[in-house]
Amino acid sequence: MPNKIIVKSLSVLLIFLLSLYIILPNFIDNKFFTSKKRINLGLDLKGGSSILLNVDLDFYFKEKLSMLTDEIKEGLLTQNSIKNDKQVVVTLSNMDDYKKVSMLIHKINPNLELNRKDTSIFISYKPHYKNSLINEVVSESIINVQRRLDKLGTKEVSVQKQGQNKILVQVPGVEDTQQIKSLLGKTAKLAFHLANTNITKLQDMDHETTVMLKDSLGNSYPIFRKTEIGGDSLVNASVRFGNLGKPTVHFKFDSIASKKFAKITKENVGKPFAIVLDNTVLTVPTIREPILNGEGEISGNFTEKQASELAILLKSGALPAPLKIIEEKNIGPSLGEESIKAGEIAAIISIIAVGLSIIITYGKLGLLASVALIFNVISILLILTLLEATLTLPGIAGIALTVGMSVDANVLIFERIREEIRAGKRTARAIEEGFKNAIKTILDSNLTTLIASGIMFIIGSGAIRGFSITLSIGVLCSMFSAIIVTKLLIELFMNPKKLVL
Numbered sequence: 001m002p003n004k005i006i007v008k009s010l011s012v013l014l015i016f017l018l019s020l021y022i023i024l025p026n027f028i029d030n031k032f033f034t035s036k037k038r039i040n041l042g043l044d045l046k047g048g049s050s051i052l053l054n055v056d057l058d059f060y061f062k063e064k065l066s067m068l069t070d071e072i073k074e075g076l077l078t079q080n081s082i083k084n085d086k087q088v089v090v091t092l093s094n095m096d097d098y099k100k101v102s103m104l105i106h107k108i109n110p111n112l113e114l115n116r117k118d119t120s121i122f123i124s125y126k127p128h129y130k131n132s133l134i135n136e137v138v139s140e141s142i143i144n145v146q147r148r149l150d151k152l153g154t155k156e157v158s159v160q161k162q163g164q165n166k167i168l169v170q171v172p173g174v175e176d177t178q179q180i181k182s183l184l185g186k187t188a189k190l191a192f193h194l195a196n197t198n199i200t201k202l203q204d205m206d207h208e209t210t211v212m213l214k215d216s217l218g219n220s221y222p223i224f225r226k227t228e229i230g231g232d233s234l235v236n237a238s239v240r241f242g243n244l245g246k247p248t249v250h251f252k253f254d255s256i257a258s259k260k261f262a263k264i265t266k267e268n269v270g271k272p273f274a275i276v277l278d279n280t281v282l283t284v285p286t287i288r289e290p291i292l293n294g295e296g297e298i299s300g301n302f303t304e305k306q307a308s309e310l311a312i313l314l315k316s317g318a319l320p321a322p323l324k325i326i327e328e329k330n331i332g333p334s335l336g337e338e339s340i341k342a343g344e345i346a347a348i349i350s351i352i353a354v355g356l357s358i359i360i361t362y363g364k365l366g367l368l369a370s371v372a373l374i375f376n377v378i379s380i381l382l383i384l385t386l387l388e389a390t391l392t393l394p395g396i397a398g399i400a401l402t403v404g405m406s407v408d409a410n411v412l413i414f415e416r417i418r419e420e421i422r423a424g425k426r427t428a429r430a431i432e433e434g435f436k437n438a439i440k441t442i443l444d445s446n447l448t449t450l451i452a453s454g455i456m457f458i459i460g461s462g463a464i465r466g467f468s469i470t471l472s473i474g475v476l477c478s479m480f481s482a483i484i485v486t487k488l489l490i491e492l493f494m495n496p497k498k499l500v501l
Helices: 003-026 057-075 095-108 127-151 178-184 255-267 304-316 333-362 364-386 393-422 427-459 463-493
Strands: 048-055 079-084 087-091 112-117 120-125 158-162 166-172 190-194 210-215 220-224 234-241 247-253 273-277 280-283 295-298 323-331
Touching: 003 364, 003 463, 048 127, 048 178, 057 087, 057 095, 057 120, 057 127, 095 112, 095 120, 120 127, 127 158, 127 166, 127 178, 127 304, 166 178, 178 304, 178 323, 190 220, 210 280, 220 273, 234 304, 247 255, 247 304, 333 364, 333 393, 364 393, 364 463, 393 427, 393 463, 427 463
Parallel strands: none
Antiparallel strands: 048 166, 048 323, 079 087, 087 120, 112 120, 158 166, 190 273, 210 220, 234 247, 247 295, 273 280
């Protein structure tokens, strides 16, 4: 046997044995297997929860326009107001001010669009800029959701964008999603405000500078609208227990906010300082002395679980826009087990059926192709294991499909070999020519499949992406098994002495 075939045979055998060693822990629990890599099971196989969230873009743009209005007020003496959630309307008291207003607005944001009508200027975001803001807020929300769930210790979570402003969260192995929904349902916009102690009567309150906010018990507090420090300045938050054993949330600011916090507490000793989360007052402690280390504590009627949840929210940061749960699905573990069994049976039957059909049709060549088929399936499982990919029912369907495609490649090769033999060529020469002529067709057809699979991955989400991933991996493995493994087996077992190498 030529050295070239020996080297190729040993290489393929080594890959096969190594692949078995890596993929077997997915099926057998044994201390002998040191690899910790596993194929993760998707929601439809393991059971768990699927939550579809809607990013509240209307609220987001309303907030953006509100801040824009405040910026315009600071730079203009003219009256302005928000007409609706889509644009700001500046009413000019003097028509000669148009140029000044226009320059100011473009200075604030060059991506603003101005339309003038009579004495009013209608301000809105340019379409391309608005679309970029939408993509940005959804991307930030996905990152924040992933961060919150990671801090909760939840594993194998899938967080994906769906459509323009929806986020799909899939949590395998979790049936009680109450804590998860609680975390996702809170914007966690933390803000520190000075309380207005000058208010004695509600009718005397200046609504431009002060707002009345309530705590969880319904108590009302007059709070200055101006945010002294935002929650984005926090660098850490953790649960601690006070002198009476009650849980509190300890927080720490970054260096810039720490200096600002020191200045505020120094200038407002004896005054109440409100800590507000999502427009709900958490606590209103009185500043007893300057706080110079940039640290503080949020106390209240928290349970340990509530304090832990608050700490997670503060460490994860605020969502750029509220998230609303619009759909929730729960899949029990028993249903997942049934899906696994059904998927396993379907995959095994398809492999056996395809193997038998090709053996009946092509005899010894078909038997060798069936061996290559098993190598193909093992190769797919190897790559999925190394990637620690999540396998779903559509993913199993993708594997089953590539089994058929792998056989299709072998059929194409064998038919080309038959054609060469009918043309009068020797077996060895016919095998060489058959592979050579079939490879181009195999590559072209599989490349087309990979392009279609890539499009599915880019455009699709969830199950469609899972299908496209396993299909792509399967296509690559099937090409390897058909072109390399099948040819090697034929060289080893089909008249090797007559081969022209």
